[in-house]
Amino acid sequence: MTQNPTVTVLRPETAAGSPESVLPEFPPLQHYIGGAFVDSDGSDTETLVDPSTGAAVAQVPSGTVSDVDKAVQAAVLARRAWGRTTPGDRAAALLKIADLVEANAEVLKALESLDTGKPLSTSDDDVAGAADCFRFSAGAARAYTELGSGEYYPGHTSVVVREPIGVIGAVVPWNYPLLMGVWKIAPILAAGNTLIIKPSEQTPLSLLKLAQLIDEADLLPAGVLNVVLGKGTAVGDALSSHPSIDMVALTGSVRAGSAVAESASASLKRVHLELGGKAPMVILADADLPEAAELIRTAGYYNNGQECGAGTRVLIHESVADEFTKLLKAQVETFVIGDHRASESVELGPFITEAQFERVKAFVRRAIDDGAIPVIGGQAAAGEGFFYEPTILTNVAPDSEAAHEEIFGPVVTIETFETTEEAIERANDVKYGLAASVWTSNAKAAMELPLQLDFGTVWVNTHLVLANEVPWGGFKGSGYGRDLSIYALQDYSRTKHIQHNHA
Numbered sequence: 001m002t003q004n005p006t007v008t009v010l011r012p013e014t015a016a017g018s019p020e021s022v023l024p025e026f027p028p029l030q031h032y033i034g035g036a037f038v039d040s041d042g043s044d045t046e047t048l049v050d051p052s053t054g055a056a057v058a059q060v061p062s063g064t065v066s067d068v069d070k071a072v073q074a075a076v077l078a079r080r081a082w083g084r085t086t087p088g089d090r091a092a093a094l095l096k097i098a099d100l101v102e103a104n105a106e107v108l109k110a111l112e113s114l115d116t117g118k119p120l121s122t123s124d125d126d127v128a129g130a131a132d133c134f135r136f137s138a139g140a141a142r143a144y145t146e147l148g149s150g151e152y153y154p155g156h157t158s159v160v161v162r163e164p165i166g167v168i169g170a171v172v173p174w175n176y177p178l179l180m181g182v183w184k185i186a187p188i189l190a191a192g193n194t195l196i197i198k199p200s201e202q203t204p205l206s207l208l209k210l211a212q213l214i215d216e217a218d219l220l221p222a223g224v225l226n227v228v229l230g231k232g233t234a235v236g237d238a239l240s241s242h243p244s245i246d247m248v249a250l251t252g253s254v255r256a257g258s259a260v261a262e263s264a265s266a267s268l269k270r271v272h273l274e275l276g277g278k279a280p281m282v283i284l285a286d287a288d289l290p291e292a293a294e295l296i297r298t299a300g301y302y303n304n305g306q307e308c309g310a311g312t313r314v315l316i317h318e319s320v321a322d323e324f325t326k327l328l329k330a331q332v333e334t335f336v337i338g339d340h341r342a343s344e345s346v347e348l349g350p351f352i353t354e355a356q357f358e359r360v361k362a363f364v365r366r367a368i369d370d371g372a373i374p375v376i377g378g379q380a381a382a383g384e385g386f387f388y389e390p391t392i393l394t395n396v397a398p399d400s401e402a403a404h405e406e407i408f409g410p411v412v413t414i415e416t417f418e419t420t421e422e423a424i425e426r427a428n429d430v431k432y433g434l435a436a437s438v439w440t441s442n443a444k445a446a447m448e449l450p451l452q453l454d455f456g457t458v459w460v461n462t463h464l465v466l467a468n469e470v471p472w473g474g475f476k477g478s479g480y481g482r483d484l485s486i487y488a489l490q491d492y493s494r495t496k497h498i499q500h501n502h503a
Helices: 065-083 087-103 105-116 120-140 177-190 205-217 232-241 254-265 289-299 318-332 354-369 420-428 443-452 485-491
Strands: 031-033 036-038 045-050 055-061 150-153 156-164 167-171 194-198 225-227 247-251 270-274 279-283 311-317 373-376 391-394 411-417 435-439 457-460 493-501
Touching: 031 065, 031 205, 036 205, 065 156, 065 167, 065 194, 065 225, 065 232, 087 105, 087 120, 087 177, 087 205, 105 120, 105 177, 105 205, 120 177, 120 485, 167 177, 167 232, 177 194, 177 205, 177 247, 177 485, 194 232, 205 225, 232 247, 232 254, 247 254, 254 270, 279 289, 279 420, 289 311, 289 318, 311 318, 311 420, 318 373, 318 391, 318 411, 354 373, 354 391, 354 411, 411 420, 420 443, 435 443, 443 457, 485 493
Parallel strands: 167 194, 167 247, 194 225, 247 270, 279 311, 279 435, 311 411, 391 411, 435 457
Antiparallel strands: 031 036, 031 225, 045 055, 150 156, 156 493, 373 391
């Protein structure tokens, strides 16, 4: 097979439709601390870049340790009163925030797409998911179930109550700035905690806008939600090591997770880590190949592959590998790539940062040097911005970097296997344990194989389908703790046993 010709990247065509002429309304470009937008104590700034053009669009403060201290002080002052509110009161506030998100969906989508380069359809999913996460967390706050009260020792009645942990610091990534932010904000606040959250220094706009909307609507007491901008090496480190923070939660890389866990260990604070992934898709010979190719078109390339659960590693039985590769290539050839402002039909945008763009280019070059064959793609797209052609690599060796390390780009690799036992062994032979999938028409295999895969989520005949009602999180190098579902609220709360002697 041969590589595809250079893809066309859709871009705004006229000056009236140029990126500079359609910037959305920005929030205040400041920290949000103690119920107000405030300047940083430091003078350093970060430049926000439009990934579709490479042009600078704004400067935001790069926070300091003293900025974190102020946010922690505000959160500590607010924690007792917020923690004593009833679940019903907290739920009412979260439901109003959900309404606010939906009412301001257009500006949130525009900011998210400007910051990340993602298509409006993807940002639309993010905004809708954020609103639903607030709604689910509101309901879950009122639905805890614990061990029933009773006399478990003669003459003594025991009661188990669930309490907030206290002050939580959270760090969220650049691939889903709003959605991953809300995955932290909603359950943390629903459980009665106060929060200091750090968005990525590259993509803070949508979370700042959310803070602005909540502030203007006066939906939360001052200090309950705080947003501190800046780099992980300054703000993130300060959050994980601060003695007045009771727990730190991170969505990010394995390297960042290890650093946070090490820093938090000095004060024995609780840690919640949702880290990287290398999701294998085990396709048996009896699978519905056309359907698998169609669904993997989304699972492998959604959000330009900048997704920790993306299905990027196909392990397929050797007897059907060639047929499946042709089917997947035909699917990938249909992608519409471009600037989100060019057309609503755009499905894939650019990489979020130039650094990520260069990292994936180098990764694919190394894979090809190791013997991988690009069936389609394998190169940067022409023109400005950080666009890369959606790629399929075959002839990927089981022990290669491409088979084991997270690419975080629009690249799907294909490996073949002879036996199911071999496929399961190779699927598990990675440091990650976030997500995987099995593709088969055999009912017995569909029941048994997911139990043999060492991943926090295993799909059968689908991949990358999420819901707020079910948990998301991994094993091994993918971290611990659960986002979404009632398990998230349990992670952000603690149980207390109270026993009364009435003998």
